[in-house]
Amino acid sequence: MSLIVQKYGGTSLGDVERIQAVAARIEGYCKQGHRLVVVVSAMSGETNRLVSIGRQISVSGHYPREMDVLTASGEQVSAALLAMALQQRGIKAKSMLADQVKVLTDSVFGKARIQKIETQSLMAALDGGYIPIVTGYQGVDEHHNITTLGRGGSDTSAVALAAVLGADECEICTDVDGVYTADPRLVDAARRLDEITFEEMLELASLGSKVLHPRSVEFAGRYKVPLRVLSTFNKGPGTLITVERENMEQPLISGIAHARDEAKVTVTGVPDIPGIASKILGPISAANVEVDMIVQNTGADGLTDFTFTVKREDFDRTLALLKPLCEEIGAANLAGDKEIAKVSIVGVGMRSHAGVATKMFDCLASENINIQMISTSEIKISVVVAEKYLELAVRSLHSEFGL
Ligand code: ADP
Ligand code: ASP
Ligand code: MG
Secondary structure, three states: OEEEEEEEOHHHHHHHHHHHHHHHHHHHHHHHOOOEEEOOOOOOHHHHHHHHHHHOOOOOOOOOHHHHHOOHHHHHHHHHHHHHHHOOOOOEEEEEEEHHHHHOOOOOOOOOOEEEOOOHHHHHHHHHOOOOEEEEEEEEOOOOEEOOOOOHHHHHHHHHHHHHHOOOEEEEEEOOOOOOOOOOOOOOOEEEOOEEHHHHHHHHOOOOOOOOOOHHHHHHHHHHEEEEEEEEOOOOOOEEEEEOOOOOOOOOOOOOEEEEOEEEEEEEEEOOHHHHHHHHHHHHHHOOOOEEEEEOOOOEEEEEEEEEEEHHHHHHHHHHHHHHHHHHHOOOOOEEEEEEEEEEEEOHHHHHHHOOHHHHHHHEEEEHOOEEEEEEOOOOOEEEEEEHHHHHHHHHHHHHHHO
16 A cells, blocks of 8 residues: 655645645545545645734844744644544544654754654554644754744655655645746746656755745655655646656756845955955854855955845845944945846756857847846856846746747
8 A cells, every 4th residue: 555645735725615625635545545644734825924924023023933833823724624624524634733743853943954753653643544634844843842944844844754654655736737847827838847857856946946845855855755746636647856867868958947035235345355255144144044146256456346145035134234244344335136036047958068058148138138147056057137027037048948
């Protein structure tokens, strides 16, 4: 009998009818003889609502522990509702909070990492004939504090559970029927991929394709969890995330990712001396702000400019941290821009082909889109452009690379 871990996202649990439909889908799997562990996300919009109320109260402070207690509650609601919907159908199911399962994480509130998952209570539930309905996104630290894994983190909860349970497959059931060549909400011509490699999926997810939480892909790759993205409500094979096959014909580019949630910070006229980058970025990383792209210009007259990007939600905090520092190091100016977006092309085929970057830049130039920053790795090229050009950039690149 196969064991499948299924994760249902917010839209799939958006209202009572959808919760009933998910229960019916689960019933179908049970009738086929599968054993299931189900992971749920909060009902759609719920986590945003909770974050927003939290911020209205905590105007002048930062209360990460309480924000986690607050936002983790969304998953508790959907787990209980789905368990009841299943019980109504005569199916044995029970909700299990991360604390009851014991999804042990570190104590970094808001972006906790899973360290260990105990399987005893889950196995006991399964052996008793129950379908455990586990709250995604949540964890608990060694001091018994509730933690959360970061936005979109219930994908990671599901894959981690699948890994420790040795599940035959982890299904991410969502509102799209697979992984597309670009976000189908942005590009009408985007097409579903039957398969994509872990490596490419990890890049796409890390670069903004929110169809999968990046750490879920990392986990699946590391623990060899067969991972599939598919639609909750339409039948179909979805997209399988696979290991690279040696003779698989590789397209040059497999997909395009975009991220709107970034902001750019520029410090100009900084003394061009050793240690300046660490002086600027040190306090920022100490404050747990993630820095993404970094560009430092060649110096002239002993001075240089330093530009980097952070998450838009960290922008104000970053400027506040940098202000006193800029005075201290005698920088000429501190500037920022929130209206930027990052567009990335990803593909393992890039490794063996020169000229991909030129093709990308030519395409953007022909649309008169100015590139503000560039960053590359072996299988991806990212550019920062003004946010108003985001859609045009993604659509043009999608057609340029024949996706
Ligand atoms: P869930 O609530 O089920 O976790 P998410 O909203 O987190 O769903 O993720 C699904 C969404 O991801 C889709 O609705 C789609 O707009 C977006 N998305 C972004 N990039 C892609 C892509 N390459 N393929 C499919 N969906 C994508
Ligand atoms: N409910 C959480 C969020 O909205 C976790 C998730 O959906 O995966 O981010
Ligand atoms: Mg999601």
